[in-house]
Amino acid sequence: MIEVKHISKDFVSPKKYPGLKGAIKGLFSNEKVVKKAVDDISFTIKDGEIVGYIGSNGAGKSTTIKMMTGILAPTDGECLVNSINPSKQRKENAQNIGVVFGQRTQLWWDLPLSESFTILKEIYNVSDEDYKERMEFLNNVLELSEFFDRPVRTLSLGQRMRADLGAALLHNPKVLYLDEPTIGLDLVVKDNIRKAIKEINEKYQTTVILTTHDIGDIEELCSRIIIIDEGKKIYDGSLEALKDTYGTKRKVSMEVKKPEKLKNLDLAGKLGVSLKDCEMEFDKENNLLSVTFDKHKLQVPQVMNAVMDVTEVKDIQIQETELAEIVKEIYNHGLADEAV
Ligand SMILES: Nc1ncnc2c1ncn2[C@@H]1O[C@H](COP(=O)(O)OP(=O)(O)OP(=O)(O)O)[C@@H](O)[C@H]1O
Ligand SMILES: [Mg+2]
Numbered sequence: 001m002i003e004v005k006h007i008s009k010d011f012v013s014p015k016k017y018p019g020l021k022g023a024i025k026g027l028f029s030n031e032k033v034v035k036k037a038v039d040d041i042s043f044t045i046k047d048g049e050i051v052g053y054i055g056s057n058g059a060g061k062s063t064t065i066k067m068m069t070g071i072l073a074p075t076d077g078e079c080l081v082n083s084i085n086p087s088k089q090r091k092e093n094a095q096n097i098g099v100v101f102g103q104r105t106q107l108w109w110d111l112p113l114s115e116s117f118t119i120l121k122e123i124y125n126v127s128d129e130d131y132k133e134r135m136e137f138l139n140n141v142l143e144l145s146e147f148f149d150r151p152v153r154t155l156s157l158g159q160r161m162r163a164d165l166g167a168a169l170l171h172n173p174k175v176l177y178l179d180e181p182t183i184g185l186d187l188v189v190k191d192n193i194r195k196a197i198k199e200i201n202e203k204y205q206t207t208v209i210l211t212t213h214d215i216g217d218i219e220e221l222c223s224r225i226i227i228i229d230e231g232k233k234i235y236d237g238s239l240e241a242l243k244d245t246y247g248t249k250r251k252v253s254m255e256v257k258k259p260e261k262l263k264n265l266d267l268a269g270k271l272g273v274s275l276k277d278c279e280m281e282f283d284k285e286n287n288l289l290s291v292t293f294d295k296h297k298l299q300v301p302q303v304m305n306a307v308m309d310v311t312e313v314k315d316i317q318i319q320e321t322e323l324a325e326i327v328k329e330i331y332n333h334g335l336a337d338e339a340v
Pocket of ligand 1: 064
């Protein structure tokens with residue numbers, strides 16, 4: 001459905017100099033700075049996939065989405081969506097795609113929502129029959145009817161987002177681009193939006209590309225994620241593989257009976273690993289000893305046994321690294337440092 005081949009996007013802007021003098025110098029200078037926002041990215045997305053496109057602020061996500069939707073033309077490389085080049089064949093492309101930018105609405109601010117939908121019906125040439133069927137479905141999953149007659153400017157953020165999603169889907173696009181669709185929403189509305197996206201994907205086989213900073217969106221929706229960093233693709237694969245490969249830390253928390261016995265315990269030494277691979281933390285208030293270790297180097301029973309050798313353990317809890325932690329680590333240090 002989507003083929004992105006070696007696309008890059010450079011933004012060229014005049015070079016800025018500091019201070020007032022600099023501002024004047026800048027006026028007469030021809031020097032330019034080139035920002036490589038997207039740097040040689042390739043991937044293919046199949047029909048009906050939901051892909052999370054993630055990366056830290058300024059990584060180049062929105063720029064890629066803008067090239068895929070045809071708003072921006074790539075500096076290099078090519079992008080094909082349903083065999084159409086989005087920036088060259090914008091009209092044909094528009095029939096195939098739906099776009100929601102969480103940060104701003106695509107609807108007519110002063111018009112009742114119902115009129116926005118009527119206008120979109122005309123723009124996209126949706127037949128009366130299709131309109132009826134589609135509206136029934138969208139009303140069902142997005143519950144638009146409670147505010148359908150109100151002007152868009154009077155809607156709450158959550159209602160506005162549901163309206164925007166509905167509007168993007170009215171012409172039943174093959175591809176849906178969502179740029180931070182749950183930003184600023186409360187937990188219940190977030191959940192509803194995610195359910196709606198899932199239902200739409202299942203019913204119409206809509207391909208969904210989603211950028212988000214919300215780990216919940218990724219865990220709930222995406223079987224595949226693409227991570228970009230400074231304009232370059234650094235990961236493309238399943239969520240499970242990412243967790244498996246990079247979530248190598250485990251944490252075992254044990255409530256111990258005689259904390260004083262832990263004083264002289266050199267756990268890493270006892271288990272024959274370096275301190276970095278077996279970190280101990282003690283919470284005095286709750287008598288809770290937490291050990292964080294590399295799951296490829298140690299096993300839970302080994303750690304437990306070593307502690308139980310010195311004191312009795314009353315309670316135990318085992319945690320895997322959370323996806324949020326893995327992603328934070330990748331944003332901070334990239335993948336190379338993390339690789340096992
Ligand atoms: N029109 C533009 N002119 C110059 N530089 C731009 C332009 N648009 C984006 N950039 C720069 O390109 C880089 C990538 O921006 P982009 O908006 O794609 O990031 P993003 O991954 O969507 O970030 P965020 O998570 O903050 O939305 C940034 O350094 C940004 O400042
Ligand atoms: Mg962005």
